[in-house]
Amino acid sequence: MWRTMKQEKESKARPGNDLREQIDQNLRRVYQDAVQEEVPERFRLLIEQLREKTKGE
Amino acid sequence: MVPEEELTTHLPALRAFAISLTRNISSADDLVQETIVKAWTNLSRFEAGTNMRAWLFTILRNTHFSNRRKRKREVPDSDGMYARRLSVRPDHDGRLAFSEFLVAFDKLSDEHREVLVLVGASGFSYEEAAGMIGVAVGTVKSRANRARARLQELLGVTQGEDLVGTPAGQALMAAATAGGESMG
Secondary structure: OOOOHHHHHHHHHOOOHHHHHHHHHHHHHHHHHHHOOOOOHHHHHHHHHHHHHHHHO | OOHHHHHHHOHHHHHHHHHHHHOEHHHHHHHHHHHHHHHHHOHHHOOOOOOHHHHHHHHHHHHHHHHHHHOOOOOOOOOOEHHHHHOOOOOOOOHHHHHHHHHHHHHOOHHHHHHHHHHHHOOOOHHHHHHHHOOOHHHHHHHHHHHHHHHHHHOOOOOOOOOOOOHHHHHHHHHHHHHHHHOO
């Protein structure tokens, strides 16, 4: 739930806030779309390597 | 959870931040790689109980801006632009409008994208963002305002203008609605 009732009220009360809220929704979508992408295998392998290296020290 | 394990749980967010900042998948992944190595090497310096995500984001953004200073003269590579990968055929579900938003977002400076993503999308407070960027809270606020104004300018709307009725406004509205639905 991104929008609280308070924010809802505020955006209705002040002109210009709707635009700001729309921009924020799009920004969150840019970020959320990226968060939901699967993390590439190379990072799992990298951490595995770092773990092994640390163990050996 | 030990820090080594906790680090793994932040990877999707860390990568999302890198993608939002660079808007280029291969640059983002190189940056995430560099950040993981640096974070791992300095894990003993991480203070338990503090915000590890903020710590990791700080390492990533410092690495990014320091790399950028080093290769200032290089021409940016636009071939791998993320927006292009995401672009889809116009449809009536708001996807086209979101891609219009992305075109404007991609034209922002890295500094503007950074501040908007930190305070507008990833849920950090102005204070936390100030700590991560290494500037005063007031600077974060004014930078965020300038970034929003620039974004509106790029979308073809001016402050206070009624969005409804303008093509950019309709596009933005449709995109926002579609985004809201897809996120539940």
